[in-house]
Amino acid sequence: MQILIIAVGKIKDKYLEDGIAEYTKRLRPYVKLNILEIPEEKKTGNLSPSQQELVKDGEGTRILAAIPHDAESIVLDPGGERWSSENLAEHIRRGEISGRNNICIIIGGDLGLSARVLTKSTIRLSLSSMTFTHQMVRLLLLEQLYRACKIKHGEPYHK
Numbered sequence: 001m002q003i004l005i006i007a008v009g010k011i012k013d014k015y016l017e018d019g020i021a022e023y024t025k026r027l028r029p030y031v032k033l034n035i036l037e038i039p040e041e042k043k044t045g046n047l048s049p050s051q052q053e054l055v056k057d058g059e060g061t062r063i064l065a066a067i068p069h070d071a072e073s074i075v076l077d078p079g080g081e082r083w084s085s086e087n088l089a090e091h092i093r094r095g096e097i098s099g100r101n102n103i104c105i106i107i108g109g110d111l112g113l114s115a116r117v118l119t120k121s122t123i124r125l126s127l128s129s130m131t132f133t134h135q136m137v138r139l140l141l142l143e144q145l146y147r148a149c150k151i152k153h154g155e156p157y158h159k
Contacts, residue, residue: 001104002032003145006066008059008109009040011135023142030149035138038062052111060114063106071104073121075113075138080124085144089151096145107137139142 011017020035027033039062041055067073072095083091095103105125106117110133118124127140150157 001030001096002071003027003034004068004071004102004104005033005035005107005138005141006038006063006104007035007107007134007138008038008063009134010037011138013135016135016139019139020142023139023146026143026146027149030153031145033145036066038066042112047111053114056108056111056114057116059109060117062074063108063117064120067104067106067120069103071102072100072123073104073106074122074123074125075106075118076108076117076127077113077121077124077139078126078129078131080126082126082129085147089148090145092148093152105141107134107141108153110134 011020024033024035038059041058043055047055092103095101106113106121110118125142127137132140147157
């Protein structure tokens with residue numbers, strides 16, 4: 001299974017970098033993982049709603065260009081479906097069985113994702129009703145992917 005995570009922005013905190021590195025290492029036996037950072041659009045001050053849409057569109061253009069043509073695209077969206085870790089494990093398992101070996105998971109910037117990116121996605125997934133920084137979401141996503149892999153392989157970790 002190949003998983004590409006497309007994330008807007010760079011990780012700025014050492015503790016998040018360390019956690020991301022740890023879960024990336026833990027995932028190696030289970031999946032081929034790549035993380036692609038898309039540059040954030042330049043922003044200054046308080047943006048009007050139309051300026052916010054322009055920012056999201058600029059980031060969205062770069063995101064859409066980076067999605068592999070044969071990948072299932074999943075966007076992380078606060079209004080998306082809520083899955084359990086077991087649901088995620090089952091989704092990955094079914095994908096492997098059906099021959100779908102390429103998943104692209106998209107994490108937007110601090111303003112969210114453009115409508116074009118949301119429309120292009122196969123699945124809209126919410127990690128929580130709570131709000132997290134888009135940088136922290138990357139670590140949470142990697143932990144959930146690792147947990148799903150452990151569940152899928154019947155290995156201890158997830159309880």
